[in-house]
Amino acid sequence: MADEKVIEKLKELWTKYEEIDGKFDEEMDPVFKEPYYPGVAEKLFNPDKPMENRITDIGPPYFRQFLPPIIKKNYGKWVSHEIIQPGVLKYESETGDVIYVVRCGTPRLETTDYIREICDIADKYCDGYVRWTTRNNIEFHVDSEEKLKALIEDLKNRKHPNGSYKFPIGGTGASVSNIVHTQGWIHCHTPAIDASGVVKSIMDELFEYFGSHKLPAKTRLALACCLNMCGAVHCSDIAIVGIHRKPPMVEDDRIQHVCEIPLAIAACPLGAIKPATVEIDGQKKKTVRVNAERCMFCGNCYTMCPAMPIADGEGDGIAIVVGGKVTNRISPPKFSRVVIPFIPNEPPRWPTAVKWIKHILEVYSQHANKYERVGDWIERIGWEKFFELTDIPFTEKSIDDYRLAYTTYRTSTHFKFTKHIEIK
Amino acid sequence: MPTVEYKGKVFEVDEDGFLQAGLDAWCQEWVEYVKEQEGIQELTEEHWKVINILQDYYKKNGVAPMVRILSKLTGFPLKKIYELFPSGPGKGACKMAGLPKPTGCV
Numbered sequence: 001m002a003d004e005k006v007i008e009k010l011k012e013l014w015t016k017y018e019e020i021d022g023k024f025d026e027e028m029d030p031v032f033k034e035p036y037y038p039g040v041a042e043k044l045f046n047p048d049k050p051m052e053n054r055i056t057d058i059g060p061p062y063f064r065q066f067l068p069p070i071i072k073k074n075y076g077k078w079v080s081h082e083i084i085q086p087g088v089l090k091y092e093s094e095t096g097d098v099i100y101v102v103r104c105g106t107p108r109l110e111t112t113d114y115i116r117e118i119c120d121i122a123d124k125y126c127d128g129y130v131r132w133t134t135r136n137n138i139e140f141h142v143d144s145e146e147k148l149k150a151l152i153e154d155l156k157n158r159k160h161p162n163g164s165y166k167f168p169i170g171g172t173g174a175s176v177s178n179i180v181h182t183q184g185w186i187h188c189h190t191p192a193i194d195a196s197g198v199v200k201s202i203m204d205e206l207f208e209y210f211g212s213h214k215l216p217a218k219t220r221l222a223l224a225c226c227l228n229m230c231g232a233v234h235c236s237d238i239a240i241v242g243i244h245r246k247p248p249m250v251e252d253d254r255i256q257h258v259c260e261i262p263l264a265i266a267a268c269p270l271g272a273i274k275p276a277t278v279e280i281d282g283q284k285k286k287t288v289r290v291n292a293e294r295c296m297f298c299g300n301c302y303t304m305c306p307a308m309p310i311a312d313g314e315g316d317g318i319a320i321v322v323g324g325k326v327t328n329r330i331s332p333p334k335f336s337r338v339v340i341p342f343i344p345n346e347p348p349r350w351p352t353a354v355k356w357i358k359h360i361l362e363v364y365s366q367h368a369n370k371y372e373r374v375g376d377w378i379e380r381i382g383w384e385k386f387f388e389l390t391d392i393p394f395t396e397k398s399i400d401d402y403r404l405a406y407t408t409y410r411t412s413t414h415f416k417f418t419k420h421i422e423i424k
Numbered sequence: 425m426p427t428v429e430y431k432g433k434v435f436e437v438d439e440d441g442f443l444q445a446g447l448d449a450w451c452q453e454w455v456e457y458v459k460e461q462e463g464i465q466e467l468t469e470e471h472w473k474v475i476n477i478l479q480d481y482y483k484k485n486g487v488a489p490m491v492r493i494l495s496k497l498t499g500f501p502l503k504k505i506y507e508l509f510p511s512g513p514g515k516g517a518c519k520m521a522g523l524p525k526p527t528g529c530v
């Protein structure tokens with residue numbers, strides 16, 4: 001019954017879509033039909049009258065304008081899909097239509113030249129249509145096996161001058177797909193580690209897992225360069241997060257002018273910051289003091305107050321967390337947990353961090369059952385077994401000590417003896 | 425630190441044009457200068473109401489008011505504040521009032 005209602009509702013929606021599409025086909029925004037005119041900003045923007053000719057609140061373009069016709073036609077009518085080889089999917093519709101999808105890795109940070117190359121490929125094989133996935137892979141859609149073969153051949157042969165694949169095919173099924181990551185030293189002001197550099201180093205080492213299906217289940221990797229955790233590190237199978245190990249500096253001479261001091265105080269999750277007054281050149285200045293004993297170096301105060309910088313070449317580094325997931329398949333979603341509290345920054349290849357990640361992935365791959373995500377596997381065998389199997393030294397840093405910490409301790413006599421337990 | 429000169433006065437500013445010395449350096453000329461930068465035709469009483477309220481609140485509390493509080497204190501809905509200050513309450517009004525640059529994930 002419920003199913004019927006859902007189908008009813010969907011049918012209603014599709015009718016609506018068709019109406020809207022009709023409107024869009026008639027009056028598609030000319031912006032998408034005309035070639036881009038680079039002088040448009042200068043022509044329309046008058047700095048003396050910034051509100052003149054101003055267009056605003058128009059939102060993103062309507063997505064259905066950019067659907068390949070075959071996808072538009074079969075929208076909501078797909079019946080099955082099949083992964084025919086790593087990186088290549090085949091979808092079948094109730095109308096009998098078939099579409100093949102080739103998924104390619106990308107570095108996420110891209111030049112316009114690279115995007116133009118993607119557009120050329122899309123023009124050549126896909127009637128100009130292409131999409132990006134939620135892990136920043138690219139997907140090319142083709143409607144016949146001949147086109148599929150030609151497309152794959154073409155993609156395989158495209159390389160950067162130094163040898164890296166431009167469009168490696170993979171990222172489907174039980175693979176290591178792209179790493180969701182952040183800005184790092186390329187653009188952000190609060191990172192403890194780099195993003196793009198670490199990601200390239202890891203993906204080079206795990207490349208075989210991108211284009212194959214040899215893992216027990218898909219393994220999601222993510223990276224965030226500070227504890228803000230932009231992205232997915234808190235809910236990924238294996239993730240990397242940048243951390244500091246020293247308290248912030250306080251620039252007494254300017255903090256009063258560039259910071260809203262109460263904001264900095266309220267930014268601290270541990271109440272480690274209190275207001276203070278100092279005398280500089282005979283002048284009283286408002287500032288703050290940080291109780292270093294209480295500070296856990298989260299850097300949140302620096303986010304709010306530019307006069308409290310915290311980054312430090314030697315202090316900063318990588319923490320590795322594992323066992324998170326977002327899907328509801330079999331087990332509920334999980335947060336990832338700290339297993340390696342610190343690995344130093346080692347640009348440009350981060351060998352120690354890369355080694356540990358690969359090692360964790362391999363041990364998981366060896367021991368987990370089919371369909372078990374990293375977190376499912378660890379919960380089955382127990383965390384003490386995870387540490388034993390992976391040879392990761394367990395430190396007190398993995399023991400929660402923040403507010404609701406109690407719920408993470410073991411309130412049971414159930415445990416396994418491991419080599420971590422020494423009986424004297 | 426870059427400086428700007430306007431009508432004989434020199435202001436130390438950061439790269440986004442916020443006053444480095446905050447309210448200590450704030451004066452009538454600064455308001456005129458930002459007015460030009462922000463493309464505001466004429467400063468009305470309504471502009472001044474926003475500036476005064478921002479400054480009073482900042483002096484009293486050490487922080488800029490939340491947008492909802494600014495709206496409540498001035499009686500202007502957010503839309504109106506944008507009409508007065510096209511870059512908005514943070515980049516426009518706070519800059520003109522000599523408050524510190526807004527921080528956080530903006």
Ligand code: SF4
Nearest residue numbers: 183188191225226230
């Ligand atoms: S994770 Fe932190 S450092 Fe990285 S982009 Fe986000 S806020 Fe910036």
Ligand code: SF4
Nearest residue numbers: 268295296298299301
């Ligand atoms: S770094 Fe974090 S814990 Fe330390 S003082 Fe700043 S906000 Fe508090």
